[in-house]
Amino acid sequence: MSQEIYINGIGFVGAQAIFPREKTICSSFNTFSTPILDCQFSEYQKYIQKGAMRRMSSSVKMGSVAAKKALSDAKIELPDAIITGTGMGCKEDSDIFLANLLAQKEELLTPTKFIQSTHNTVGGQIALQLQTKVYNSTFVQGAASFESAILDADLSLFSENDEQNFLVGGIDEISKTTIDLHRLNGQIKKEAEVLNENLLAYKTSGSIAGEGASFFVISNQKNEQTYCKIKAIKIFNSLAEEKLAKKLKDFLKVNNLAEQEIDLLILGKNGDVNFDFYYDDLQRNFPEETPQLYYKHLIGEFYTASGFANALGAHILKEQQIPKKCVLNSTYKNPKSINRILLYNQYQGRDHSFIILEKC
Amino acid sequence: MSDLREELKYKIIEQLNLEDISVDEIENNDELFGDEIGLDSIDALELIVLLEKDYGIKLSDPKKGKEVFYSVETLATFIENNR
CATH class of the missing domain: 3.40.47.10 (Thiolase/Chalcone synthase)
Structure with a gap:
């Protein structure tokens, strides 16, 4: 920012x-x-x-x-x-x-x-x-x-x-x-x-x-x-699957962060088998103990659904609690402190976005 | 004669989406644009279109609008005199 x-x-x-x-x-x-x-x-x-x-x-x-x-x-x-x-x-x-x-x-x-x-x-x-x-x-x-x-x-x-x-x-x-x-x-x-x-x-x-x-x-x-603070935001209107990991790495690097410094992920996974592979790919870049959340089962898919993710992330940073109904990975461990959240969303393979929210 | 007035009340409520007003609550002589019903300038445009679309009457002189749309009664009388 x-x-x-x-x-x-x-x-x-x-x-x-x-x-x-x-x-x-x-x-x-x-x-x-x-x-x-x-x-x-x-x-x-x-x-x-x-x-x-x-x-x-x-x-x-x-x-x-x-x-x-x-x-x-x-x-x-x-x-x-x-x-x-x-x-x-x-x-x-x-x-x-x-x-x-x-x-x-x-x-x-x-x-x-x-x-x-x-x-x-x-x-x-x-x-x-x-x-x-x-x-x-x-x-x-x-x-x-x-x-x-x-x-x-x-x-x-x-x-x-x-x-x-x-x-x-x-x-x-x-x-x-x-x-x-x-x-x-x-x-x-x-x-x-x-x-x-x-x-x-x-x-x-x-x-x-x-x-x-x-x-x-x-x-x-x-x-x-x-x-919380909005630390960084990046939009890619189109992004090939094979470039996602590189773009993630670049985004984190520009913000002086490593994957291990992200305490929680919030993903726009929506159950569409044709496009959820983007999220699967992104998840593989993070340790399996990192809590990985999704939210579109709660509100449905729409063009500005990521606003809900932003609200969800802000609440999690403030309250330091993870809503169990949103957790994707059973392997997650509760972090000692949730300091930084990465939001990732895409829609039908287009309009990819990263947002980093940070505890104040 | 009263059928037209009832019909106009239904149409005004439907066209202008007056959710909280029923036909029984609109008196023939109530001021449509005053405190009683509370319509505004956008509603006036809606009524001009309603008049032309449903009754084939074009309000050629806009200055007459205030008089014609004063109440359901004045509107009904205008329709009866011009169709």
Whole structure:
């Protein structure tokens, strides 16, 4: 990173509950038996005005709540920037607008669905709700969208010495059309019943689909709310399997680290036999005692799912506890102290990302 | 005559996604854009499209919008006089 940046607040809405600071990440997780994991949050009216909510699609609602939760977690009222990442944007409203466009032969189209269908709707709605005109940007970079938002926070905005607090998040929602398309191209498992806790046991093509919004207050100042530091981040939009180990080594070397100095791995393994070999390969580079975790069985696969991994890692560093339901390797040993976590994610063999989180 | 007013109430609720309002709660003379129903400028655009799509009536003079969309009653009267 260009300087030291800290995670001071977290909010997540999706198939699992928001992480409240007072509860441990190791508390119970929701379980599912279908290949589609919808957001389980329903108390939107506590966070969003009724009048505003009637036009909001699920991603806007999820994003608004996660953003407010992160701000409140960090004890910040207004951020100095709002930076979002989304792989597919507001798909529900895009689906409806395009369907109307076809049905009505491009005439008599109503404005609401168009206004709400753009990728930056979530960032815009958060700003409207907070009544702020600070820097507001949205990154649409496939499965590296969330990581791109963090990079922007680091590279473009942290040039000042004054305390700066940026609201950075990733949002993606489920829509019927996308689910149909992802079923067609094999991204979703064909099994009608998929027990999420046994996701890796199926050994079949595809994964389970999910949705969610993860928001973070990222700051250049450490304080009593700080979870951890973001030490490094790297994105590879395309990466051949045989180059992964070399890229990992280079990434660690640039950050003056060896594999043994990584205390825990969080991997985006999603049970798709066509692409999970990337994670298998990466796992082989680390000692078998190193705890290796996965998380997509909890929230499903989506373009910004790695935001959940970021939240999971931050909680683990803060709480020094490993959620057993996420452990991949039975050979792991509890480290004396969890000081450093490596996150690795890829989507369908593309958009590979490494993030290192470090204990403060 | 009252059928059109009921129909408009259903359509307004559906088109504008007024989740917490039922047909029974909208009186024919309630102010649509005032405190009672609380519609806004985006809703006005939705209503203009609804008028043209469902009733074939184009609001040629935008200045008339305020008068036409004042209430379900004024909207129904405008439709009855122009279709």
